[in-house]
Amino acid sequence: MTTLKNGEGVGTPWPAADPFSTEQRNPCAVTRSLAGLPPPVNPLLKKRAARQGFTLIELLVVIAIIAILVAILMPVFAQARERARAASCFSNMRQLGMAAVMYAQDYDDHYVPPCLHPNMDASRPALALWFQLIQPYVKNWDTIKCPSHGGAQGAHGVVGSYGYICLGTSDDPNDPNFVGLPWIGTLGSIHRAAEMIMIGEIPVAGCRVCPFYHTHAPMLHGWARPVQLRHFKGANFVFYDGHSKWMNYDQTLQPRNMWKNLP
Ligand SMILES: [Zn+2]
Numbered sequence: 001m002t003t004l005k006n007g008e009g010v011g012t013p014w015p016a017a018d019p020f021s022t023e024q025r026n027p028c029a030v031t032r033s034l035a036g037l038p039p040p041v042n043p044l045l046k047k048r049a050a051r052q053g054f055t056l057i058e059l060l061v062v063i064a065i066i067a068i069l070v071a072i073l074m075p076v077f078a079q080a081r082e083r084a085r086a087a088s089c090f091s092n093m094r095q096l097g098m099a100a101v102m103y104a105q106d107y108d109d110h111y112v113p114p115c116l117h118p119n120m121d122a123s124r125p126a127l128a129l130w131f132q133l134i135q136p137y138v139k140n141w142d143t144i145k146c147p148s149h150g151g152a153q154g155a156h157g158v159v160g161s162y163g164y165i166c167l168g169t170s171d172d173p174n175d176p177n178f179v180g181l182p183w184i185g186t187l188g189s190i191h192r193a194a195e196m197i198m199i200g201e202i203p204v205a206g207c208r209v210c211p212f213y214h215t216h217a218p219m220l221h222g223w224a225r226p227v228q229l230r231h232f233k234g235a236n237f238v239f240y241d242g243h244s245k246w247m248n249y250d251q252t253l254q255p256r257n258m259w260k261n262l263p
């Protein structure tokens, strides 16, 4: 057994030389906080924190990339939206076409006329227009509004986007204003019902959708309006057999002019 002599070990810290730092000796944060020390710091994190976030250049690069992505994707989204609207317009047209077929069935094969006047006197105000005549068969006023257009107030204060085909102003098939349709007639008087336009897209709910080559002045009853190509440089059309189709303008003229009731 050894005994300390007086003065031995006094004034010397124990252990004499501590080879560990405070952090290494006491790594647990809880223990450290109990001991009143700050939590341990990961030296790797310490280095990153010193950078203080992103630099301006990095931010600008990120913003530029986002801007490019948006520029690429926006037309894609816009096209998808327009495709949906065109499909909804087509669905409207389909319903109008089916309603027109039902109208003809109820009226002894007479197709729906653009309008009806007292005693067939066009100088007197119209009693009803085509969209009012077929409305009982559709029972939905929204069907005469094209979603890409929204509808505008037309004849009889009705808001819509579609027009009945112009009846023309000439009996000469070579005249640009020839259409060859009687005001009131039967489906039997249409030479090729599946290739004869009945309803097209115009800026209001009205009579008389015209091809671009019509040269006549606005009509006495029902403003004549050129067809509007709202959907991908084309438009939806209803034909006299009741079917609907999207076509570009050239397809309405070639190989067959679908604005003329010709054999
Ligand atoms: Zn009329």
Ligand SMILES: [Zn+2]
Residues within 6 Å of the ligand: 086, 089, 090, 146, 147, 148, 201, 230, 231, 236
């Ligand atoms: Zn449309």
Ligand SMILES: [Zn+2]
Residues within 6 Å of the ligand: 166, 167, 168, 208, 209, 210, 211, 214, 216, 224, 225
């Ligand atoms: Zn016309």
